[in-house]
Amino acid sequence: MNVFLWVLQVVLALLYVAGGAYKTFMFDELAAQMVALPRSGWAALGILEMVCGVLLIVPAAAKRMTFLTPLAAAVLTLETLVLAGTYARYSLALTVTNPLVWSLVMVVLVAFVAYGRAKGRV
Numbered sequence: 001m002n003v004f005l006w007v008l009q010v011v012l013a014l015l016y017v018a019g020g021a022y023k024t025f026m027f028d029e030l031a032a033q034m035v036a037l038p039r040s041g042w043a044a045l046g047i048l049e050m051v052c053g054v055l056l057i058v059p060a061a062a063k064r065m066t067f068l069t070p071l072a073a074a075v076l077t078l079e080t081l082v083l084a085g086t087y088a089r090y091s092l093a094l095t096v097t098n099p100l101v102w103s104l105v106m107v108v109l110v111a112f113v114a115y116g117r118a119k120g121r122v
Contacts (some may be wrong), residue, residue, distance in 0.1 A: 005116045006060075009069075012110055013056040016076060020049030036086045045079065052076045060117065073114035080107045 023030060024046030027039050037045070055072035059065045084103035091098050 013053045016053035020046040070118040
């Protein structure tokens with residue numbers, strides 16, 4: 001189980017850091033697709049995702065301040081749930097191109113990491 005959690009953490013960290021960088025630095029492309037938040041809102045979400053993505057790996061790998069890993073996963077769970085709610089306002093279609101579907105999958109995966117790491121399996 002520990003190896004599975006590590007693999008899942010690395011994959012989620014890469015996805016959240018990449019997604020956060022996209023939200024922060026590629027705003028013009030994002031604004032054309034989704035007008036739900038202003039530029040500063042997307043930038044704040046992007047920075048939050050990048051910081052939490054790093055915190056998914058570094059504290060647990062360094063075995064210092066390991067409580068930050070499940071905390072970061074819990075914050076990402078809440079952030080992604082809010083983002084899924086924002087996406088749901090635009091479309092509830094269950095298609096591959098709808099970001100709502102991917103957000104809900106990410107919620108389940110990052111919540112699993114938060115639960116697994118909070119139980120002391122660091």
